[in-house]
Amino acid sequence: MSARHPRACPPSPRGQRGVALIVALLVVALAVILLAGLLDRGELALARTRNVLRGEQAQAYAEGLEAYAAQVLLRTRSEGGRIDHNASVWNTPLPAQPVPGGLISARLRDLNGCFNLNNLAPDRPDLAAWQRVFRRLLSVRGADPAIADAVTAWLGSQAGNDEGYYLAQPVPYRPARRAFAHASELRLVRGVAGEVQARLAPYVCAVPAGSRINVNTAGVPVLMALAETITQGVAERAWNGGQARWNDVAAFGDFLRGTGVALDPPTQRLLGVESSYFLARGQIVLDEVPFAFTSLIERRDGVGIRVLARSRGADEAWDTPGTPPAPETVRPR
Template structure:
């Protein structure tokens, strides 16, 4: 028969067990509550960030149309749209925005223009200027053309891709987004990091704006254009050429005359822009981008959104230093 001391020990164990169960239950309820709160907060902040992004998109459209009214015959990095929006305080955080002229890059979809083979030459010159293998142009052309003929230099059609560990076929269509380059044979992460800032995926038939083109894109116009000559045309990013002849006069003075075919697809105005919004709410970053087309001279004139995206290409950015040069890649 148990004595009072043994009974007190059992009662103490039961009390401790009850307390432990209560603590576990309360902790579980608190954890579920915090998780529900976090989910609700993230949903609300996500919707808030989306509303801010749409506002930034509308603001960018107004800036572009105002710029068109002020200077319809040229676009340059000296205009209002090219200056970043300073950080703006908003409930829960802040936001910034910037805009980039997509006519300042080489449109890969122009490679489908069979009546203007100059775009293939420009792509090869661009690869050389970036110290990349020019034969990559063949693989890029084969990716977007609609035939099964393998390009003589560096080309690759379905058979090359179907033989890989994860098989797939060529696109056989224009690029919908520049990130598709990563599917092309030979375009490694390091190559993509160097090439992607200089190229874009726009509707075929666009031109290159010599006022906003980079040094590498200017060098792609002719193999004789050196980095020094491109710098003179670029004018440290502040070029404001009023017409094509003035822009190419610097090259002509160095005995680099562009033929009529080489001058095709060149200009000093722009129609396509990439607007980016960086929004920070409760220390959570949200990144948005919108591809905008500014249409003039038609019944549907105005600014139209062609594409929207979320997030950033951090994988490519991480391979570049603060000057845009390729970091050492193991």
């Protein structure tokens, strides 16, 4: 008697259609995933291209604003002589101007109106006078006057006793042993951090050593630092709401003598009424994306205009100088 074997049933048409449908769905899903990836990559590439083009356009506008600032500075010197003050043409901001794709604006700040940190270099013949002024500025702003010595040591070319302090920090580093490239480097100096840096930022700058303080554009704290006996009231009168227009240092000294203040000769030699260094700031908005550029500009007779440094982004030193110090940091009137 022979054994019976079950016959294999062919797949039903309905089952075949189900498998085909699943395969088709998988193919479609895979195609959608691949297409989405390609579109995403395309969007990223397009965004990168837009950003590059926008950045190049902003850079071109910034260079144009820089050239405009140079023309203004040269015209001011030719028309206004050798006296700079806050009513000079260069201190008039360029209001927002429409350009293809957005807006541009610009303004200049006089860096001879602040204290130049590089004048504290140990090889300066007038170091003692600059240190006295800076110690008083530190005191006016509620900071430790000993920071003046720390800055001089930082600028010294030879290693000193301060090396150990910096190497013992959580993130060790060494003093620069060179001139400050930017005033923000001050926060690295012993005794300067956080709040102290914020208090000093509007009144200090970093330009080539040898600059003088312009008494027409210096702020109230800087004027107070010129002598121990200059009170906030006297400094505010000299500042005149930012509209001081002394024709020379002698006239400024005469005013101080009328208030009972006498500047010593070494300090008088640190002062002037003209400016050589300016910070140009350009603000550009393209497609609602903001850009900020700053340029350190030197204006010299016989040399003309030179751009010493350029930077991109916000600058903490761009505050309005002349703001009276907080009451607790002010010496008695």
